[in-house]
Amino acid sequence: MNCPICGWEHFPAGGGRRTISAKGEACPYRGTAYTGLRAGHDQIYFGRWRRMDATSIDLRRACHQMERLLREIAGVLETEDLPAARSDLGKAAEALRAAGQGEEGPEALRYLDHALSYAHRVIGDLLHEKGLPPHSPGDFAGWYDAAEVPFREDW
């Protein structure tokens, strides 16, 4: 999954080391903890599948991206003692299965949204273990040309 900003493969197994996009913009995720997980999450969070004119192809793409994100998260969790996060990862996988890998309809969208929420919570747990604040997609919204962000930290 290439970062939409810089084209950099943010996941650990990835390739290029460019951190500046063709437009000259610096990747906003550069230097952040769990770069690939955060970029991967936001790519889905701000994805086309949420839009009114989304197609089944958009939904299938989002499901594949989610599948990959959960795999990467699972890899990171292997070395962490975070049972609550593991439990949430399981729930994310369950929700993704229920989303049916691209079946159309509001139910599929809802389950994919649930899977993303669980994934976000796991990423938050990982950051919390390092003493870092939770990941807030809103901080990166400008890079995705997003009209609005669904939630914010409240408490």
Next chain:
Amino acid sequence: MIPLDRYPKDITLRDGTHAVLRPMIPGDAECLWNFLRRLPEIDKSHFHEDVDRLETVEGWAKSLDYESALPILAFRGDRVVGTVTLHRNRTGWKQRVGVVRILIAPDHRHLGIGTAMIREMRHLGEKAALNYLLAEVIEEQQSAVRALERMGFEKAAVYRNFVNDRGGHLHNLVVLLHPMSGLEKEMYF
């Protein structure tokens, strides 16, 4: 016994500043009392004792028992800015249910302290092999309800005109439950 070697734990707040989480120790009585007495009245409704009295908090500090009540305090410097306590029963039919109570200083809300504390409770609840975490919140405290829901708690019940504050006014009580990973393993008929 829940392992506590993860403390003290440094957290970063949304404004970039830091706080430290750690279990309460007997020497924390006065700073905890200073925190409690400055809370809005409605936040203190659930206490059985008068927490505006230093003697009350000193009594808690002298009889700390982490197995039945584990208070985690959030410090900014020497000041307590939040507390979360995990209450457990050693025996009886609710021994697998941990009750969570969270309090945040009004001038430190919306910084992520509550969410960080809920994360700690989820971790500690798993380590204690609990089946559920339970939180009771007065319905007007919507920020708290939303934060708990975002962290996996689900509304189980709303009891109307169920609890009274120290002024005698009735409030609706929202009960939220967080199922823990051990629950599925234990369910049987």
